[in-house]
Each structure stands twice: as structure tokens, then as C-alpha cells.
Amino acid sequence: MSPWIAVAVGGAIGSVARHGVNRLAHQQWPLLQFPIATLVVNVLGCGVIGVLAGLVASGRLPMRANWREFVFVGILGGFTTFSTFGLDTITLLRNGAGSQALVNVLVQVVCGVGGVYAGLVFVERFGMAAR
Numbered sequence: 001m002s003p004w005i006a007v008a009v010g011g012a013i014g015s016v017a018r019h020g021v022n023r024l025a026h027q028q029w030p031l032l033q034f035p036i037a038t039l040v041v042n043v044l045g046c047g048v049i050g051v052l053a054g055l056v057a058s059g060r061l062p063m064r065a066n067w068r069e070f071v072f073v074g075i076l077g078g079f080t081t082f083s084t085f086g087l088d089t090i091t092l093l094r095n096g097a098g099s100q101a102l103v104n105v106l107v108q109v110v111c112g113v114g115g116v117y118a119g120l121v122f123v124e125r126f127g128m129a130a131r
Contacts, residue, residue: 010074045080050119
């Protein structure tokens with residue numbers, strides 16, 4: 001399969017999953033002004049990419065190039081939405097919610113990086129890393 005097709009199909013899957021989280025969040029918290037759906041997908045996506053990267057790097061999950069592109073670039077790229085994070089932050093600023101924008105930036109970045117770290121530690125702690 002062409003890497004372009006792998007990325008496109010994976011991206012479609014990730015984007016649909018992202019949209020599902022967004023709809024669910026708006027149904028659960030219709031009055032919440034904070035972009036919680038973006039936070040959820042970014043932290044979840046970062047955690048998943050940390051686990052998968054740890055498994056691939058350790059040799060515990062062999063993955064051919066097309067599959068890596070399908071999963072990492074396609075699915076996770078379509079699912080995690082740092083572009084939406086930027087738009088949400090600017091929208092908060094433009095709506096006069098500077099403190100919410102600052103909280104959004106700090107929480108998204110700290111939790112996202114923390115998610116990647118936690119995923120890698122998870123792989124190491126539960127014996128999934130190469131020995």
C-alpha cells in the first residue's frame with residue numbers, strides 16, 4: 001500500500017475518532033467554556049504514542065514503515081489536534097478569556113508531554129521493553 005494512502009486512511013479514522021470525542025464532550029458538558037475535548041484527545045493521543053513508540057523502539061512491537069505511517073502519522077495525527085489547540089487558545093484570547101487561554105496552554109503542554117513520558121514509563125515498568 002502506498003504510504004500516502006496509509007496516511008490518508010489512518011487520518012480519516014483518527015479524525016472521525018476525534019470528532020466522536022468532541023461530540024461526546026459537548027453532550028456531557030454543554031456549558032463548559034474550556035476546550036476539554038481537545039485536552040482529552042491530546043493527552044490520550046500523547047499517551048498512546050508514548051506506549052507505541054516505546055514498544056516499537058524496544059523491538060517488542062515490530063512495525064513496518066507503512067504501518068508506522070498509518071498509525072503514527074495517520075490515525076494519531078488525525079486524532080491528536082494541536083492545530084485545534086492553537087485555535088482554541090486564540091479564540092479564548094479573542095473572547096477576552098486570557099486566563100483561560102493561559103491555563104489551556106499550560107495544561108495541554110504539560111499533560112501532553114507527561115502523557116508521552118507516562119506511556120514510555122508504562123512500557124518499561126510492565127516489562128514490555130526489550131531485555
